């Protein structure tokens with residue numbers, strides 16, 4: 001018996017992003033159904049590429065009147081828009097009865113600036129090297145959030161990762177001006193160790209320049225260098241992602257930190273704090289009390 005997976009032709013473009021696409025392509029044949037106005041040539045190209053790569057069988061079927069898309073129905077259900085006549089009454093009743101797709105809506109995080117705009121702003125505020133690091137932290141944070149967080153955490157992790165170093169490349173004068181303007185609380189250690197200012201200033205810049213309102217994101221930026229006791233999942237994710245992101249050049253302890261990060265967030269926190277504190281001491285730099293409090297906390301977890 002042969003199984004056929006009938007789907008809209010647009011879904012064929014996305015197959016490679018599905019879970020275990022090769023396995024799926026070996027289990028069944030796909031039937032790609034086009035909707036009116038669909039760019040068939042592009043679809044042929046796509047199918048050609050997939051077929052060549054996976055020797056799978058994808059069939060093409062033109063159904064001129066089919067203008068209904070399942071993803072459109074899901075989006076409409078998420079937004080509370082009518083879905084009547086787009087699917088059988090029984091299915092509509094079932095969706096309403098069990099509140100399907102509603103959770104996704106609750107979990108959606110809204111940002112005032114589109115992420116692409118944030119990226120553009122960052123590109124002009126950061127050196128190329130720092131921007132590449134930033135993208136790496138964002139990717140790594142999303143990967144960690146996929147394991148440890150909710151759908152909302154993934155979106156927050158992406159943005160917090162992007163913005164964590166947003167104030168790091170400011171020239172001295174600009175940094176001082178912003179610190180004053182945004183009332184960043186200075187203490188002896190920050191005065192003597194200007195390196196440590198960027199997470200605290202970064203949180204204020206994220207709030208004002210990037211219009212971030214979510215306190216968890218702001219705290220993830222604020223504590224990404226020092227850490228602190230009792231961090232939220234997102235705070236830990238950004239702290240760890242900053243240390244292990246894929247563009248980091250190899251250093252002692254990196255592989256172990258990566259291993260621990262995907263095993264247990266608290267164990268990774270403890271390990272990274274220990275490494276960082278040792279590194280800071282070796283170089284005769286000042287330790288922020290928040291880091292010591294954090295280490296004490298994660299030692300006892």
Ligand SMILES: [Fe+2]
Pocket residue numbers: 164165168198199224225
């Ligand atoms: Fe940083």
Ligand SMILES: [Fe+2]
Pocket residue numbers: 133137164165242
């Ligand atoms: Fe960083």
